[in-house]
Amino acid sequence: MIIAEQKPIEEILEMLAPHKKILLAGCGACVTVCQAGGEKEVGVLASQIRVARQEAGNPIEIIETTLTRQCEPEFMDEAKDLMNDVEAVLSIACGIGVQLMAQTFYDKPAYPGLNTSFLGFPEEHGVFTERCAACGNCVLHLTGGICPIARCSKSLLNGPCGGSQDGKCEISKDVDCAWQLIYDRLKALGKLENLAEIIPPKKWITSRDGGPRKIVREDLRI
Amino acid sequence: MKSGSNLEKVFEKGVFAVTAELGPPKGNDVKVVMEKAKHLKGMVDAVNVTDNQTAIVRMSSIATSKLILDMGLEPVMQMTCRDRNRIGIQSDIFGATALGIKNCLCLSGDHQRFGNEIDSKNVYDLDSIQLLSVLKGIRDEGKTLGGDEVEGDVKLFLGAAANPFGDPFEFRAIRLAKKVKAGADFIQTQCIYDMDRFREWMKMVRDLGLHERTHIMGGVMPLKSGGMARYMQKNVPGITIPDEIVKRMVAAPKGKGAAEGIKICIETIEQLKEIEGVDGVHIMALEWEHRVPEIVEEAGLLPRPS
């Protein structure tokens, strides 16, 4: 899922400075699970903003809502009536949600309340780690189910580099070396021979480097 | 001859080769380059010019290589995958060889987190092994990675790094084999303090027959003080320093640490000369270029073949 975290409150307050009445919109999908932008976080953030503005002698009115999902146009209807009454929306969905809000409610500013961080999962309660960089050309079958693109600090396809030591990446003792993990898993699978082959230069065209991406599924189009 | 470089010739002659390292200045001060190069002239067969080593912004390795070439030294231009994509890399190789540079050492490069521009975006379009294969393709087939004909004739002696002290240890020789297969004509290793582990690694290298397909140069770096030894032992990823070396450095009397470091370095070189399959030594004495002559001399490596 998409992992995000709340922007610093100072930044949010600055964005909202020109406004007296806003909608604070959470999302019921990924960011609810990673506890950055669900109903609970909407409540806490709304209170925090109100208290801050009250304290500054410049109160703000905040309508709170949490959409089922902010990343699909059909759910935008859930915010339609509420949007009529406000000057702007602060969305605490991922960047996709914020953009869909902006596109749907074209004449009102949509502000991002979160920093959309990465694609990953909660490794333990309260700890989230990255797993995929959406490169558009998956190589997990070659690398023992461990992604070298997202999890190696240098996205090496023929790792590990010389900085790998004691299972950790050269950038930090808190980061596992993806290539050590790959080596260990392939060894466990009896597939170490995979690593003797040189993986050729990657076709990054399927990644963001090829420009904004689009998938058209004729079979699904109406 | 793949490149006709001096380094290649020394290997051809079967002489134990010597290279040293030169760190370009953090600016465009040519005097710094000249001063460092002066100490190395006549002492080594070629000089590695680092490419923004440890991700610190410095004069480019191409320009610095050209400067020392003009001073009569032979550069080994280092090139990392961190800062350029395949377009930049191939273009820089055309330029570098046009300027007369004949050796290139292919590296993945230290992550920018170590350096002075930690907010930068890294590239890693290619990794070091892919970089070798691209340069080999340009040299041997006259084709760019994309398949275009190369105008002219690119002659290059290709090098790569190997770290016998990185993990997983059992995989390190296999990875070297990949580098050799990709096109590494010579190898410079990470600095060696742990001779036992290095010997063990060399045995694996010989078992794979790699010493007959590439020229392996053992890396050495003189320790400057007991503090530095302790710091490196704890904090530098990819380097192992045995306790007895640290002890020797720490035990050296005040003001004698540097001398002890150089002594250890010379002893290491003596041992390297005896190991089957080791064809040379690479001396990494960054910011200590002026101490290289005494190391080379005392290790009995002078005079260098001309």
Added chain:
Amino acid sequence: MVSKNPKIVAFCCEESGMPAYEHAVSLGLDLPDGLKVVALPCGGKAETGYLMKALDEGADAVMVFACYEGNCKYVRGNIRAEKRVNYLRERLEKIGLSPEKIVFCPVAPASGQRFAELVQREVDTLLGA
């Protein structure tokens, strides 16, 4: 501005905070007029949303009374509550408010005296005494 009679919302765990409050009342100890007590089945129920909302709706301070470490009937409810309080204290500081507006107070069930003292101490803090 904090009035002379600050509004304090005390979220009280039914295993410790509530009995301590009742004990304080039974001893006839002085408790401020502005004190409002909310019973929770466990300190772990002290959700960040409730605590923040209380301030948002006009409380001058929020206190969370829960069990001492190791005494929680639900094992870790009190520890969670304390972590949440700390999280909100940080959020208060970021908007320029005193973190003392949200405090975590471990109490034993029969410590009415301590309950009253902690509330009084909070009032004093708020009034800058």
